[in-house]
Amino acid sequence: MRTLLNIIWLVFAGFWLAVGYAVAGLICCVLIVTIPFGIASFRIAGYVLWPFGRRVVDKPTAGVWSAVGNVIWVLVAGLWLAIGHLLTAIPLFVSIIGIPMGIANLKLIPVSLTPLGKQIVPTDAPFA
Numbered sequence: 001m002r003t004l005l006n007i008i009w010l011v012f013a014g015f016w017l018a019v020g021y022a023v024a025g026l027i028c029c030v031l032i033v034t035i036p037f038g039i040a041s042f043r044i045a046g047y048v049l050w051p052f053g054r055r056v057v058d059k060p061t062a063g064v065w066s067a068v069g070n071v072i073w074v075l076v077a078g079l080w081l082a083i084g085h086l087l088t089a090i091p092l093f094v095s096i097i098g099i100p101m102g103i104a105n106l107k108l109i110p111v112s113l114t115p116l117g118k119q120i121v122p123t124d125a126p127f128a
Helices: 002-030 035-049 064-092 099-107 109-113
Strands: 054-058 118-122
Touching: 002 035, 002 064, 002 099, 035 064, 035 109, 035 118, 064 099, 064 109, 099 109
Parallel strands: none
Antiparallel strands: 054 118
């Protein structure tokens, strides 16, 4: 079932959202100082391509600098990516088969706002 949902997700929402994250990552990697933001953006782009069967958890080693970086991220790119998730979720809720994908899209909003200090793990990982 996860594979079927991931394929439908990729066609209707995942590809364009991943492109948005990849563009944000490329822009962040142009400047040397913002490379950690670019790496986080690329990591989430991979998650957005195939989200079912994986989840986002807090990284235990994240510190104060992750929180400071998340504030900067929200101001620069996070707000626009969260709006993209919201605008993509609305049409997905229209059809019955799109409801799980719309819910998944809304679950991606917090990670689009605060990507630093997060880790993507499989849902069946025992100690995630």
